[in-house]
Amino acid sequence: MSKVESRLFASSTSRQETITGPAVDELAQRFRQSVLPELDAAYSFARFLCKDGDAAHDIVQDAFVKAFRAYGGFKGGDVRAWVFAIVRNCYRDWMMAKRRVTRFEVTSIHEDDESPLDAIASEADTPETSLLRKTEAEAVRTVLMALPRPLREILVLREIEDLSYRDIAEITTLPIGTVMSRLARARREFAKSWSSDPAEARA
Amino acid sequence: MKTLSDAACTERSLMLHGFIDGELDAAHSLEFEQHLAACPQCAAEVAKYRAMKRVIGKSDVRWRATDALRAQVLAAVEREASAGRAAYPAPWQAQPAPRRFDLYAFIRQWSFVPTLAALAAMLFLVVLPGQHQGTLEDELLASHIRSLQVDHLTDVATSDQHTVKPWFNGKIDFAPPVVDLASSGFPLVGGRVDYVGGRVVAALVYRRHGHIINVFIWPAPPGDATTAMRDGYNLANWSNDGLAFWAVTDASADDLAKFRAAFDK
Numbered sequence: 114m115s116k117v118e119s120r121l122f123a124s125s126t127s128r129q130e131t132i133t134g135p136a137v138d139e140l141a142q143r144f145r146q147s148v149l150p151e152l153d154a155a156y157s158f159a160r161f162l163c164k165d166g167d168a169a170h171d172i173v174q175d176a177f178v179k180a181f182r183a184y185g186g187f188k189g190g191d192v193r194a195w196v197f198a199i200v201r202n203c204y205r206d207w208m209m210a211k212r213r214v215t216r217f218e219v220t221s222i223h224e225d226d227e228s229p230l231d232a233i234a235s236e237a238d239t240p241e242t243s244l245l246r247k248t249e250a251e252a253v254r255t256v257l258m259a260l261p262r263p264l265r266e267i268l269v270l271r272e273i274e275d276l277s278y279r280d281i282a283e284i285t286t287l288p289i290g291t292v293m294s295r296l297a298r299a300r301r302e303f304a305k306s307w308s309s310d311p312a313e314a315r316a
Numbered sequence: 317m318k319t320l321s322d323a324a325c326t327e328r329s330l331m332l333h334g335f336i337d338g339e340l341d342a343a344h345s346l347e348f349e350q351h352l353a354a355c356p357q358c359a360a361e362v363a364k365y366r367a368m369k370r371v372i373g374k375s376d377v378r379w380r381a382t383d384a385l386r387a388q389v390l391a392a393v394e395r396e397a398s399a400g401r402a403a404y405p406a407p408w409q410a411q412p413a414p415r416r417f418d419l420y421a422f423i424r425q426w427s428f429v430p431t432l433a434a435l436a437a438m439l440f441l442v443v444l445p446g447q448h449q450g451t452l453e454d455e456l457l458a459s460h461i462r463s464l465q466v467d468h469l470t471d472v473a474t475s476d477q478h479t480v481k482p483w484f485n486g487k488i489d490f491a492p493p494v495v496d497l498a499s500s501g502f503p504l505v506g507g508r509v510d511y512v513g514g515r516v517v518a519a520l521v522y523r524r525h526g527h528i529i530n531v532f533i534w535p536a537p538p539g540d541a542t543t544a545m546r547d548g549y550n551l552a553n554w555s556n557d558g559l560a561f562w563a564v565t566d567a568s569a570d571d572l573a574k575f576r577a578a579f580d581k
Contacts, residue, residue, distance in 0.1 A: 137400035138548070141393055149526040152389060156381035170385050177389045181396050250376040257372070271337065272372040278339050297333045300365055307368065 136185075144184050151196045152177070154274060158197055161269045162204045164258055176203040194280040197270070201284060256306045264299035271296055332358060336365050383469060383505050387528055391464040394566070398433050452562075455512050457546055460530045460564040463508070463519070469528065470506030470521050480507045484518055490559065492518040492533040500578035502529065522575065527567035529575060536560035543569065552576050 155176060160169035176199045187195060257265055270281045278296075282289045328351065334340045335348045352359050463469050472483040481494040487509050496504045505521040510532065517534040541554040550572045552563045561579075565572055 137397050140400075141397035144393060145390075145526050149386075149389070149393075152381045152386055152526075153378065156385060157379040160379045166379075169379070170382070173381065173385060174388055174392060178392050178396060181393050248376070249371070250374060253372055253374070253377045257377075268372065272369055273378050275373070278334075278337070293330050293333060296337075297329055300333065300368065303372070304364065304368055307371075 140185055141181075144181055147192055148177070148180055148184065148196060151193050154193055155196050155200050158266075158269060158274065159200050159204060161257065161265060161273075162201065162262065163207060168207060172200065172203045172207050175206070176200045179203065191276075191280055193274065194276060194284055197274070197276075197284045201266075253307075256303060259306060260299065260302055264295060264302055267292060267295045268299040268303060328358065332361060333365070336362060336369065383473065383523075386523075386526065387464045387469045390526065390528065390566075391461070394461075394464075395434055452513055453544055453546055453551055456530075456532055456551065456562050456564050457549055459510055459512055459519075459532070460528075460549065463510070463521070463530055464528060469508070471508035473506040475504050475506075477504060480504065480520070483507060484509070488516055488518055490518075490533075490535050492520065492559065493557075494520060495579065497522060497575070497578045500574070502575050502578060524565070524567045524571050524575065527565055527571070529563055529565040529567060529572070531579070532562040532564070533559055543572070545569065554580065556580065 152173070156169055156173045159172040159176070160166060163169055163172060176196070179202075180196060180199050183199070257268065260268065266285065267281060270276045270284065276284070278289055278292050281287075281296075282292045285292065287295075328348070331340065331344065331348055335345060340348060352362060472480055474480060475496060475498065477494045477496045481491070484492060484494075484507065494504070494507065498504065502522045502524055505523050505528070507518065507520050510517050510519045512532055512534075515534060517532050520531040520533065522529040522531065535558055536555060538555045538558070539553075539560065541552070543553070544551045549564060549566050550569045552572050552575075554561050554576065563572060563575060563579075565575075567575075
């Protein structure tokens, strides 16, 4: 476990000291105020990781329960980065569980990512946006979803969530140098697909 | 697409990204700016990636959590918190009283404690007879909590009041006033029909920051406006135009009063 990760997760082992009867309400209140506002960001990140709306739903719910349990030991710092690290862990758990299941099913054991079915949005985000329309945002999402997961997550954390290299390194437990080289690669790959995407020619 | 051919520029590639992201220290940043002024290829790269950054960073690229997810997460936090209240002794109780400690240790082994706690709470709410008003409040509160727990907060999920109001036609025998209070900080989430006090009622769902406000509406003779607090939830009751209104929420009493004022306007 890296130093950073142990800082982020020091909390989870010390739950029983940190949550006690009377303090729970106060803790829940603080959690609702400071962590719940990151729900959209957490869901978005989860969905970009797993490429599936329903799975993202489950991953985020799992992550917020874990976050609440660990919240008593959260030492401060960027709440969003902390939530993302937990979401990413829950995503990995989900991947492992999925691998176990798919082993007994047909073919596609070989990789996490690239099932064409995953690219289909599985739920409408809001009633208002469920109208079918191909927007620039959807074109961006499509190109992002087609990138390999390690590049996609870096790009999402940097360009959409606007996190610093240091925060990204913490969340992905990668050295900063790797974050930088992956980001450069991710941007090159995105630019390549974007400029060959017919949707962009239209824009 | 890639225009960097010059080896020196290729070496600068990481620096270029650090420069775009504002991650270079002052000295390197200055050095790179000087290089940019002299190198049209790198300048073009910077312009290209900056434009790309704007496209990806647009707010509608990000997914948004559904209201159902929000409600479920809220309910899960509430469950966890009540499990925490039930299962964890206060620090001053933890050391002495070995019998109680054993009991807690016993309880702690069971992962279904949250479920049990929620179940016990529901039984209490439903079974415990109280005085008349108390029973109604309990029922409303139970309905509020149920609406957060099942994936069924709203039957008609839209922030458009002109969609919600007609939706009630034919489902209930009165026309509840549906107003969108987004401008006052209480966006309309949707509506559903519910069953409270032995009759079908309209429920409108609003949001205040992370909190859900359920407003239950049914025809009733005018009565006094009241407010109440139960198990940490705030309730407010008022009547208007032959309808009774009950608002139930975990938002603060203060917010609820503001909501009432905005709703009644």
